[in-house]
Amino acid sequence: MAFYEQPIHPKPTTFLSKYMISFDHKVIGKQFLWYGIFFLFVGGLMALMIRWTLAFPGVPFPVIGKALFPETGGVIPPDTYAMLFTMHGTIMIFYAITPILIGAFGNFCIPLMIGARDMAFPLLNMLSFWLAVVSGVILLGSLFTPLGAAAGGWTSYPTLSTLVGSPGTGQTLWSLAIFILGASSTMGAINYITTIITLRAPGMGYFDMPLTIWGLWLTAILNAIFLPVLGAGVLLLIFDRVFGTTFFLAGAAATSGSGDPVLFQHVFWIFGHPEVYILILPAWGIVSDLLAFFSRKPAFGAKATALSMTTITILSTLVYGHHMFTTQMSPLLTQTFMTLTMTISIPSAIFFANWLGTLWKGSIRFTSPMLFSLGVVFVFGLGGLTGLYLGTVTTDLYLHDTYFVVGHFHYTMAASVLLGGFAAIYFWMPKMFGMMLSEFWAKVHFWITMVGLNGVFFGMMMVGYAGMHRRLYNPFVYEFMQNMIPMNKMITYSAYLMGAAQLIFVVNFVHAIFFKKEKASDNPWEVGTLEWTIPSPAPHYNFDKIPVVKCGPHELGNPNLTTGRDFQYQTENLVEA
Amino acid sequence: MRTQAEVNSQYMLQANSIAMVVVLIMFGMLFATLFLGYAVYRLTAQVWPPSGMTALPLLIPAVSTILIGLSSFFLWNFETQYKVGAKQRLPLFTSIFFGLAFIASQFVLWSTLKSQGLFAGSNIFTSIIYAFTWIHVGHMVMAVIGLFYLLPLIADKAELKPNRVINVAKFWHFLGIVWLLMFFTIFVI
Numbered sequence A: 001m002a003f004y005e006q007p008i009h010p011k012p013t014t015f016l017s018k019y020m021i022s023f024d025h026k027v028i029g030k031q032f033l034w035y036g037i038f039f040l041f042v043g044g045l046m047a048l049m050i051r052w053t054l055a056f057p058g059v060p061f062p063v064i065g066k067a068l069f070p071e072t073g074g075v076i077p078p079d080t081y082a083m084l085f086t087m088h089g090t091i092m093i094f095y096a097i098t099p100i101l102i103g104a105f106g107n108f109c110i111p112l113m114i115g116a117r118d119m120a121f122p123l124l125n126m127l128s129f130w131l132a133v134v135s136g137v138i139l140l141g142s143l144f145t146p147l148g149a150a151a152g153g154w155t156s157y158p159t160l161s162t163l164v165g166s167p168g169t170g171q172t173l174w175s176l177a178i179f180i181l182g183a184s185s186t187m188g189a190i191n192y193i194t195t196i197i198t199l200r201a202p203g204m205g206y207f208d209m210p211l212t213i214w215g216l217w218l219t220a221i222l223n224a225i226f227l228p229v230l231g232a233g234v235l236l237l238i239f240d241r242v243f244g245t246t247f248f249l250a251g252a253a254a255t256s257g258s259g260d261p262v263l264f265q266h267v268f269w270i271f272g273h274p275e276v277y278i279l280i281l282p283a284w285g286i287v288s289d290l291l292a293f294f295s296r297k298p299a300f301g302a303k304a305t306a307l308s309m310t311t312i313t314i315l316s317t318l319v320y321g322h323h324m325f326t327t328q329m330s331p332l333l334t335q336t337f338m339t340l341t342m343t344i345s346i347p348s349a350i351f352f353a354n355w356l357g358t359l360w361k362g363s364i365r366f367t368s369p370m371l372f373s374l375g376v377v378f379v380f381g382l383g384g385l386t387g388l389y390l391g392t393v394t395t396d397l398y399l400h401d402t403y404f405v406v407g408h409f410h411y412t413m414a415a416s417v418l419l420g421g422f423a424a425i426y427f428w429m430p431k432m433f434g435m436m437l438s439e440f441w442a443k444v445h446f447w448i449t450m451v452g453l454n455g456v457f458f459g460m461m462m463v464g465y466a467g468m469h470r471r472l473y474n475p476f477v478y479e480f481m482q483n484m485i486p487m488n489k490m491i492t493y494s495a496y497l498m499g500a501a502q503l504i505f506v507v508n509f510v511h512a513i514f515f516k517k518e519k520a521s522d523n524p525w526e527v528g529t530l531e532w533t534i535p536s537p538a539p540h541y542n543f544d545k546i547p548v549v550k551c552g553p554h555e556l557g558n559p560n561l562t563t564g565r566d567f568q569y570q571t572e573n574l575v576e577a
Numbered sequence B: 001m002r003t004q005a006e007v008n009s010q011y012m013l014q015a016n017s018i019a020m021v022v023v024l025i026m027f028g029m030l031f032a033t034l035f036l037g038y039a040v041y042r043l044t045a046q047v048w049p050p051s052g053m054t055a056l057p058l059l060i061p062a063v064s065t066i067l068i069g070l071s072s073f074f075l076w077n078f079e080t081q082y083k084v085g086a087k088q089r090l091p092l093f094t095s096i097f098f099g100l101a102f103i104a105s106q107f108v109l110w111s112t113l114k115s116q117g118l119f120a121g122s123n124i125f126t127s128i129i130y131a132f133t134w135i136h137v138g139h140m141v142m143a144v145i146g147l148f149y150l151l152p153l154i155a156d157k158a159e160l161k162p163n164r165v166i167n168v169a170k171f172w173h174f175l176g177i178v179w180l181l182m183f184f185t186i187f188v189i
């Protein structure tokens, strides 16, 4: 039987072809990683400014405050505060999480884990990265426009986001940047979907794929279907702002005719709810794999996990209305959306139980990727359960737009994805850069992050439950909020602790890449998926001979193994008694 | 037993057609969102078309429909012959000609609307007409570039690249269908 001959790129020789305009999925993955880490830093700094304002209203921001806000003597002004939370959300979601989980690990892992030499369309892949750069430059540029960056929230609801709510070019540039980034992500999605369907190594069925690949594949499908919906929405928003159309203007805001501001909310959330799964699915997949790898046993119910992820993907397209319970929707609709939302609990519970089943009676190795994966299990459990209160109409009417929402979505989207991303970095570091990160400092990084993170996000849920609203510059002007000042200080201290912990990671990461002498071995974690059958770091052609897959990705702890290892490679026949 | 070359070209065909399905779903979702918005505006409006609006021109969009239809037809003609190895130049040139004529007809449409006092900001219906046609023409420009990209293939010595023709044609026909939907929902009913 003959198979498609995958071409081998010529070995890059110049700096330009090696690091800049590379077609190699591994280099593009690393480019996305640096891109994401850079924006993680920018977005994180913004988060610290937001937290500073909420803990110490009217106090100048330390160290860089005077340089950034000279007119107010270092105090963050109210309009800047609105820009900060808008840009923080936008940057973290679209420019940090998406590039790291999907851009970096999607690119890096997909060909390696399915046994391919590269993506199906390497040129498209490269264009996708550089388009993301263009978008990032536009977004950062918007910070320096005369009236400042977008300030209508990451959801940019009209009329906040129309010329009435935000004059100036900041919001227009924001919309443009999101549109371009959407184009970049869909280009990536075309690549991922096609690659996974067509370039799996001979013998690899869909259920022989690691769950990481399942997560990335489902994410790519959601991206391809729903990013264009957001694209259409922001395009019309741009038209409203630049060409004077009236799609989202109504009442006194419209000079004539009548648009519909709420329509944007529908369009935004038709995309927006799948987007939260776009962000979390790769992390779910990675964690599902890592839990099995470090429990030294097969993933419990791997097929059921893959199928429940697929079910969630499908259901996620039908529930967006739970973000809009307070828009005077008909009760029939709110109840429908509530019921559909609750059905997501069923597949979620299945794969969550599977995670626990994987851990049950495993010979757990508490390596750094495992610690971060266990962290994901904890924070995602908490984030998922608090979602039930927001998906229920009766409780949501009270909790809507409070810090409870902020805490909830940070647990699911920020904490889970961040910890999942770190698990992935620690795990694939040897294959990406040929170096191991220091395990000791990784564990220190984990524990401090975990303490800080729970202080921040659990604290947020508590002040939210007490009635603190999102997006208020100074909530303590309300008398009933005065009691919440100490709690907000605690959240802010936790945030600074969490921020400081990331410096440990940065030092560890930079040291390993640039200064560390000893190379990592080919398979330091003793895992059998395809990327561990090749040298570390992966050579530019990946596999000199395309592997033939003979068993699943989680064949660990098989009692019939006689090779002296407790795992087997996917290229080996399944050992049976 | 298939030769390696056959296997390779078989693979390329498969990968391209999967990618093209994804591409068409993506652009389909973009336009579907626009139509969804249009449906919401129209179904929730008290009066439609918005009061004080003069009748829309029907002749120019009808001509546009014929132009884009002819263009699609000739491209289809070119494609079927190319797939059996015949490099027919005339159908491709004709298709490009009608495609450009369609784009020109859209400019005529816009200036006619303006001469009737219907501007993008006049009311929600004119906003829809302008925005939809702008977005559609934007895609048409990309697709025309795609057609130009086929020109090197009809040189005598050029090797056969049916994949490229099939993909460009799919996108072109897709835009034809979108226009047809726009024509009926905006101008006819």
Ligand SMILES: [Cu+2]
Pocket: A272, A273, A276, A319, A320, A322, A323
């Ligand atoms: Cu949702």
